[in-house]
Amino acid sequence: MPPSAVASLTHQCSLLLRRLAERHSPAPAPTCPSSFLRALRCLHARLLTANLLHAPSHPHLTLRLIHLYTLSPDLATPAVLFRCDPGPVAATSLVAAHAATGRLRDAAAFFDAVPPARRDTVLHNAMISAFARASLAAPAVSVFRTLLGSGSLRPDDYSFTALLSAVSQMHNLAASHCTQLHCSVLKSGAAAVLSVSNALIALYMKCDTPESSWDARKVLDEMPDKDDLTWTTMVVGYVRRGDVNAARSVFEEVDGKFDVVWNAMISGYVQSGMCADAFELFRRMVSEKVPLDEFTFTSILSACANAGFFVHGKSVHGQIIRLQTNFVPEAALPVNNALVTLYSKGGKIVVAKRIFDTMKPKDVVSWNTILSGYIDSGCLDKAVEVFKAMPYKNDLSWMVMVSGYVHGGLSEDALKLFNHMRAEDVKPCDYTYAGAIAACGELGALKHGKQLHAHLVQCGFEASNSAENALLTMYAKCGAVKDARLVFLVMPNVDSVSWNAMISALGQHGYGREALELFDQMVAEGIAPDRISFLTILTACNHAGLVHEGFHYFESMKRDFGISPGENHYARLIDLLGRAGRIGEARDLIKTMPFEPTPSIWEAILSGCRTNGDMEFGAYAADQLFRMIPQHDGTYILLSNTYSAAGRWADAARVRKLMRDRGVKKEPGCSWIEVGSKIHVFLVGDTKHPEAQEVYRFLEVIGARMRKLGYVPDIKFVLHDMEPHEKEYVLFAHSEKLAVGFGLLKLPPGATVTVLKNLRICGDCHTAMMFMSKAVGREIVVRDVRRFHHFKDGECSCGNYW
DNA sequence: ATAGGGTTAG
Numbered sequence: 031m032p033p034s035a036v037a038s039l040t041h042q043c044s045l046l047l048r049r050l051a052e053r054h055s056p057a058p059a060p061t062c063p064s065s066f067l068r069a070l071r072c073l074h075a076r077l078l079t080a081n082l083l084h085a086p087s088h089p090h091l092t093l094r095l096i097h098l099y100t101l102s103p104d105l106a107t108p109a110v111l112f113r114c115d116p117g118p119v120a121a122t123s124l125v126a127a128h129a130a131t132g133r134l135r136d137a138a139a140f141f142d143a144v145p146p147a148r149r150d151t152v153l154h155n156a157m158i159s160a161f162a163r164a165s166l167a168a169p170a171v172s173v174f175r176t177l178l179g180s181g182s183l184r185p186d187d188y189s190f191t192a193l194l195s196a197v198s199q200m201h202n203l204a205a206s207h208c209t210q211l212h213c214s215v216l217k218s219g220a221a222a223v224l225s226v227s228n229a230l231i232a233l234y235m236k237c238d239t240p241e242s243s244w245d246a247r248k249v250l251d252e253m254p255d256k257d258d259l260t261w262t263t264m265v266v267g268y269v270r271r272g273d274v275n276a277a278r279s280v281f282e283e284v285d286g287k288f289d290v291v292w293n294a295m296i297s298g299y300v301q302s303g304m305c306a307d308a309f310e311l312f313r314r315m316v317s318e319k320v321p322l323d324e325f326t327f328t329s330i331l332s333a334c335a336n337a338g339f340f341v342h343g344k345s346v347h348g349q350i351i352r353l354q355t356n357f358v359p360e361a362a363l364p365v366n367n368a369l370v371t372l373y374s375k376g377g378k379i380v381v382a383k384r385i386f387d388t389m390k391p392k393d394v395v396s397w398n399t400i401l402s403g404y405i406d407s408g409c410l411d412k413a414v415e416v417f418k419a420m421p422y423k424n425d426l427s428w429m430v431m432v433s434g435y436v437h438g439g440l441s442e443d444a445l446k447l448f449n450h451m452r453a454e455d456v457k458p459c460d461y462t463y464a465g466a467i468a469a470c471g472e473l474g475a476l477k478h479g480k481q482l483h484a485h486l487v488q489c490g491f492e493a494s495n496s497a498e499n500a501l502l503t504m505y506a507k508c509g510a511v512k513d514a515r516l517v518f519l520v521m522p523n524v525d526s527v528s529w530n531a532m533i534s535a536l537g538q539h540g541y542g543r544e545a546l547e548l549f550d551q552m553v554a555e556g557i558a559p560d561r562i563s564f565l566t567i568l569t570a571c572n573h574a575g576l577v578h579e580g581f582h583y584f585e586s587m588k589r590d591f592g593i594s595p596g597e598n599h600y601a602r603l604i605d606l607l608g609r610a611g612r613i614g615e616a617r618d619l620i621k622t623m624p625f626e627p628t629p630s631i632w633e634a635i636l637s638g639c640r641t642n643g644d645m646e647f648g649a650y651a652a653d654q655l656f657r658m659i660p661q662h663d664g665t666y667i668l669l670s671n672t673y674s675a676a677g678r679w680a681d682a683a684r685v686r687k688l689m690r691d692r693g694v695k696k697e698p699g700c701s702w703i704e705v706g707s708k709i710h711v712f713l714v715g716d717t718k719h720p721e722a723q724e725v726y727r728f729l730e731v732i733g734a735r736m737r738k739l740g741y742v743p744d745i746k747f748v749l750h751d752m753e754p755h756e757k758e759y760v761l762f763a764h765s766e767k768l769a770v771g772f773g774l775l776k777l778p779p780g781a782t783v784t785v786l787k788n789l790r791i792c793g794d795c796h797t798a799m800m801f802m803s804k805a806v807g808r809e810i811v812v813r814d815v816r817r818f819h820h821f822k823d824g825e826c827s828c829g830n831y832w
Numbered sequence: 833a834t835a836g837g838g839t840t841a842g
């Protein structure tokens with residue numbers, strides 16, 4: 031065989047590899063174009079005819095061919111090739127190639143296929159590192175043990191490097207593991223090798239006992255030669271431990287810093303949310319003329335996007351445009367992805383889309399970025415378009431879309447997509463479960479939510495905070511406080527979100543005292559309450575009528591926790607006072623506020639005045655509110671009713687005119703139904719039950735009436751059955767846009783019904799309740815977010831709204 | 833034929 035022919039074949043192998051790399055976007059299993067496979071087969075044939083397959087003179091050609099095959103989904107052929115030569119050399123190549131593409135099972139199969147007597151140290155090393163890549167410490171250790179136990183073979187520095195890297199990824203890495211491994215490294219004499227020492231540092235840094243970072247430092251200090259990796263490992267290790275200051279001091283220690291250390295430090299700042307410091311370091315890098323590469327730019331762009339430094343981000347973009355010619359396309363990809371993130375977070379979704387469109391290689395990250403960009407900007411329809419057009423998706427894409435639907439108020443679509451996903455055999459991640467569970471909460475679909483809970487447990491996601499918090503919230507929204515509490519009690523990692531959600535669950539369902547107790551317990555356990563915690567606790571006081579306590583927590587928020595109350599905190603407190611008949615104090619309170627009253631403050635005042643019959647001040651509040659931009663349609667209704675009640679007919683007429691002009695439906699009780707919307711009716715018990723059917727027929731009568739009024743030309747009732755929940759009954763406000771009906775079956779007299787959502791002032795639920803109490807002929811007590819009402823024979827005790 | 837660090841999406 032002439033050397034030129036061998037060279038040409040070698041060259042062709044490299045060409046094919048490059049072609050594949052260009053197409054190699056969604057790791058781990060790339061879809062190869064058929065032309066690639068054809069070219070590969072052709073190459074294979076040429077090697078065969080030239081008698082170069084397994085030729086001892088040119089072993090690299092066969093190995094390259096194997097490598098090319100392993101990158102393709104056609105796994106049969108390398109197996110065939112391997113059968114010709116099941117020796118350790120071919121096997122090593124196959125093990126490594128499969129491990130690199132994430133196909134661990136195949137990698138292990140090739141290892142196993144070599145008879146133990148023929149396995150050498152290198153093959154063992156490849157297998158250990160394959161397990162290390164997959165973060166599987168135990169099997170890596172066991173391969174290492176077989177290597178030790180073989181008798182004839184000895185582990186070398188590669189073996190130790192791979193072993194240490196595998197062990198360092200263990201979840202509960204104990205300090206004793208580290209010292210033990212350190213000892214065996216010392217005994218073997220491999221400690222002098224740089225890569226082994228580096229791996230040892232990484233190992234100690236991954237162990238979370240405080241002393242282990244000292245051990246890492248000791249290894250570093252005793253090393254005769256250190257390379258850039260030594261320092262980088264140390265910096266990265268400290269960042270991972272959450273000790274940015276230590277990372278910084280190590281960083282400052284390095285002489286003649288390599289760009290990788292700078293990049294690691296910048297990324298450390300970004301990860302710790304210290305974006306200003308990241309930017310400062312970036313400036314230093316520029317002034318010290320450290321070469322900037324794609325890693326630098328990607329991190330710094332991400333810092334700009336996270337911290338909202340859009341002007342800086344734009345100037346970095348300018349810098350990149352000047353340098354971009356130096357980037358190979360693969361290197362530019364993450365940079366472009368970060369740019370898309372920057373612009374979409376900066377509210378410039380159009381610019382983001384333009385960059386996205388011009389990007390040459392795109393990967394899953396690019397698609398996911400533009401997808402969530404659209405969702406964050408509220409363009410749900412565009413997001414759906416992108417989602418459908420995506421050439422490849424991963425679990426994150428599904429997750430973004432599912433929670434995007436929930437966020438956009440389309441919970442049903444979220445659940446549909448979730449089911450679709452499972453039908454396509456895509457495994458949902460914990461965040462996707464969280465989205466679907468949140469959708470159930472929005473829809474009040476308790477049964478479905480429980481099913482998802484079961485799936486969650488099956489998938490082993492109990493340790494996921496997002497999923498567990500979603501469960502807690504879902505149960506709370508469905509009125510299943512007991513289940514919510516159970517979730518809270520057995521959760522492995524309770525965070526501040528969980529505490530707030532649990533406190534809110536108790537507060538919303540009338541367990542005011544318990545909510546306060548839980549809040550105190552949270553503080554006692556050293557969790558600092560945030561503004562949301564206080565909003566929650568004030569709401570709880572509000573529901574339970576605990577005025578004194580409300581004031582206490584309001585004061586404590588400022589005094590003990592240094593949180594200055596915001597508009598919503600004041601509004602809650604005013605609401606609380608108003609309901610307790612202490613409207614005078616509420617009036618005094620707004621004078622002490624450090625800011626001008628906002629619409630929500632005036633609304634709280636107004637509803638307080640209305641319940642207290644203080645029409646004079648109520649009218650004043652209404653005047654203030656009238657000047658401002660109404661927050662929602664209900665404000666108009668509230669204003670119109672207030673002016674009417676105060677006898678200011680001209681003003682009431684003005685409001686009504688405004689409502690007409692702005693297209694607000696004025697009829698209370700009907701204005702909330704959107705044309706063509708569905709009404710969800712949740713029945714306690716069995717939908718097939720004759721009584722349920724009766725309720726259903728009654729709803730049809732209501733529907734007919736609404737049709738007659740011309741508001742809802744196409745009304746549809748959807749029945750959901752739910753399980754009776756002890757003495758608690760739940761009235762679901764499905765969403766603010768949709769109306770809610772309620773059917774009562776076997777409801778004991780005086781049973782408590784909880785209204786779950788903060789409803790609009792025009793009182794969608796109230797209407798339904800009035801109709802329902804008339805239908806059932808029984809008194810219903812409603813424990814509402816806003817007020818307590820009694821409904822009897824179709825009349826509401828409050829009477830204010832009708 | 834085998835090893836170790838820094839990049840992007842929620």
